[in-house]
Amino acid sequence: MTDLPLAGFLALSAVLLGVGLFGILTRRNFILLLIAIEVAMNSAILNFVVFGSYWGTVPTHGLEGQSVAVVLVGLAATEVAVGLAIVLALNRLRGSINVAEATVLKL
Amino acid sequence: MRHLHQCVPQGLSVLGDSPVILDLLAFLVLAVTAVVSAIAALVVRELVHTIIWVALFFVTLAGFYFLVSAPFLGVLQLGVYAGAVTILLLFGVMVTRKRIFAREAATGLGPAPIALALLIVVVLATAASTIPASTTQITEYPVSALSYTLFNQYGAWLLLLGLVMLPALAGAIYLVREGRE
Secondary structure: OOOOOHHHHHHHHHHHHHHHHHHHHHOOEHHHHHHHHHHHHHHHHHHHHHHHHHHOOOOOOOHHHHHHHHHHHHHHHHHHHHHHHHHHHHHHHHOOOEHHHOOOOOO | OOOHHHHOOHHHOOOOOOOHHHHHHHHHHHHHHHHHHHHHHHHOOEHHHHHHHHHHHHHHHHHHHHHOOOHHHHHHHHHHHHHHHHHHHHHHHHHHOOOOOOEOOOOOOOHHHHHHHHHHHHHHHHHHHOOOOOOOOOOOOOHHHHHHHHHHOOHHHHHHHHHHHHHHHHHHHHHOOOOOO
């Protein structure tokens, strides 16, 4: 296990972050936007776990990274719940979930 | 004491006794699947297909967690992401469209977003290549050790998460409540 290259995980995480960023920048559908944010967030969580596993100190066996990851998973799930509530409210208000139509707060 | 590790199928097991080649093969297959499913989820035109691809992406990440000896987090990923978040997204698709399989309008892929994403990937990959390989041995641990670390060292973080979650859920209920015009 320890022979798996750390750089491989980091490169994978970078690619996933790039994919998520690309989705955030190009998609106009609110649900697709949420999914792109989740992809980027998952790449960050994977980084926490992998760094923790590789550089964990002996008494805790790298469990710090996993502890942070548990907190982040909860945070990301909360974010999806709030995001979907906004999707429902936007759909009720505008009849569409295109982010370009979310102009309620504009002056 | 029976650890969670021993319940994981042998192919995914990362105990010292599994061959290195097998782990490397699993890593490569999982990495390719993760990248392909993530791209497919954001590129396919039908939202329901997007949900299916993103579910595959979440399951693949759970595979990574089993691979790096984090079985608890793998199970959490399967439960929270592959289970709850996927169903929540599907529910969102279901209630916001008139036809479930309606296609998305194609959006023009401008060169700027792709260039920016590629730039980020190149910068991060360059930084990753400078990190020396670590030789720390990953030892198996009882899940109780994770709970000890989580609730002692990171107890304040958990409380903070609760403090964030409560207003977030109240706000979500406020947003979708009946009687708004």
